[in-house]
Every structure is written in structure tokens, then in C-alpha cells.
Amino acid sequence: MSLVGRQAMRAEGGVAAASAASQVTGASVSGVFAYVKRGGVDFQMGSVMVAGGFIGTLFGAALFRLLQQLGWEIFPSRLRDR
Numbered sequence: 309m310s311l312v313g314r315q316a317m318r319a320e321g322g323v324a325a326a327s328a329a330s331q332v333t334g335a336s337v338s339g340v341f342a343y344v345k346r347g348g349v350d351f352q353m354g355s356v357m358v359a360g361g362f363i364g365t366l367f368g369a370a371l372f373r374l375l376q377q378l379g380w381e382i383f384p385s386r387l388r389d390r
Contacts, residue, residue: 343349376382 340349340354372382
């Protein structure tokens with residue numbers, strides 16, 4: 309296994325998710341700029357999607373906290389204690 313692969317396996321889940329999210333965001337923003345130049349962006353639909361994503365994120369975080377407070381073990385201890 310390569311050095312990068314071994315480091316990825318040892319990395320915490322939050323680090324890996326944050327790295328992937330920043331790459332996806334960069335590619336998405338770059339794509340939007342390219343399509344804006346050609347007039348191919350529906351800003352009304354984009355604003356609906358951004359608003360929905362924001363509301364969904366807030367709802368998901370609140371649900372996650374609620375389940376933790378109720379005693380649900382979201383991540384098994386064998387994964388959490390790495």
C-alpha cells in the first residue's frame with residue numbers, strides 16, 4: 309500500500325471529509341464561473357438549492373445532537389477510539 313493510502317487510513321473521518329468537501333467546492337465554483345460566462349446558470353434554482361442545503365444542514369445537525377442526547381451511539385466506540 310502506498311504512503312498516501314496508509315495515511316488516509318489513519319486519518320480521522322473529519323479530516324478526510326473536510327478535504328473532499330474543499331475539493332468539491334473548488335470544482336463547483338469553477339464550473340459556475342464558466343457557465344455564468346455562457347449564460348447557462350439558473351440563479352433562482354441555485355438559490356433554492358443553497359437555501360435547502362442550509363436548512364437541511366441545520367436540521368441534520370440538530371437531529372444528530374438530539375439522538376446523542378437520547379443515548380444513541382452514532383459512531384461505535386471501536387471507530388471513535390482510534
